[in-house]
Each structure stands twice: as C-alpha cells, then as structure tokens.
Amino acid sequence: MIDPSDRLRVTRDEAQALAARLLGDMEAVAAAREGANVDDEHDPEGSTIAYERSQLDAVRRSALDRAGDAEAALARLADGTFGRCERCSARIGEARLEARPTARLCIDCAS
Ligand SMILES: [Zn+2]
Structure with missing residues (x-):
C-alpha cells in the first residue's frame, strides 16, 4: 500500500x-482598474482588464479544486477509505493511485 500523504x-x-x-x-488588477477609472463597456482597456481578471479567477478556481481534491484524499487516508472507488467500492489500482493519488473512481468507473 502506497502512502501518498506527503x-x-x-x-x-x-x-x-x-x-x-x-x-x-x-x-x-482591480486596484489598477479603479485607479485608472475605466469604463468596462466603453473602454477597450477596461474589457482587457475584466478578461485578465476572469482568467486569473479561472486559474485560481482550478488551484482551489486541486487543493480540495488533495484535502479530500488526505481525509480518505485518515478514515481508511483511500484507494476505494466511490462508485463501485472496488480497489483502485496502485498504478492509478501512484499517477493520480486524488483519484476517487476506479479506472472502469472513470472511463
Ligand atoms: Zn469503480
């Protein structure tokens, strides 16, 4: 049994x-925009900033998802359910867990 806690x-x-x-x-970015006092709808610079902000937010959300997945996997390690498929309860293969320790589903349920 591998221990991916670290x-x-x-x-x-x-x-x-x-x-x-x-x-x-x-x-x-928000502070820079306030300082520039731009109008999102009419100032082309404003929509660039809004776009940049939404891109940053998308990357931030996916980072938070990764953190949440890792946290959930640590919780499963703690309660002994780590390595069990959440759908069919089969053991998830070691190679899969090695490659992706945050996996919640076995390869059959995931595909
Ligand atoms: Zn499964």
Whole structure:
C-alpha cells in the first residue's frame, strides 16, 4: 500500500499558496482598474482588464479544486477509505493511485 500523504500535502499547500497569490494579483488588477477609472463597456482597456481578471479567477478556481481534491484524499487516508472507488467500492489500482493519488473512481468507473 502506497502512502501518498506527503505528496498530497505538498500538492494541497502549493495549490493553496498559488490560489492566495492569484487572489492578490486579482486585487492588484482591480486596484489598477479603479485607479485608472475605466469604463468596462466603453473602454477597450477596461474589457482587457475584466478578461485578465476572469482568467486569473479561472486559474485560481482550478488551484482551489486541486487543493480540495488533495484535502479530500488526505481525509480518505485518515478514515481508511483511500484507494476505494466511490462508485463501485472496488480497489483502485496502485498504478492509478501512484499517477493520480486524488483519484476517487476506479479506472472502469472513470472511463
Ligand atoms: Zn469503480
């Protein structure tokens, strides 16, 4: 039985740090926009900033998802359900868990 706890903690911590940094970037973008006092609808610069902000938010959300997946996998390790498929309860293959320790489904249910 592999123990991916350390890897999962690193994944979670890195993803959370990235999300926090992106939030800071988004605030900086928002502050820059306020300073420039641009009109989103009529100023082409404004829509660029809005776009940039939504891109940052998308990356931030996927980082938060990764952190959540890693956290959930750590919880499964703690309660002994790690490595069990959530749908059919079969054992998830070691190779799959090795490649993707946050996997919730066995290869059959996932495909
Ligand atoms: Zn399954």
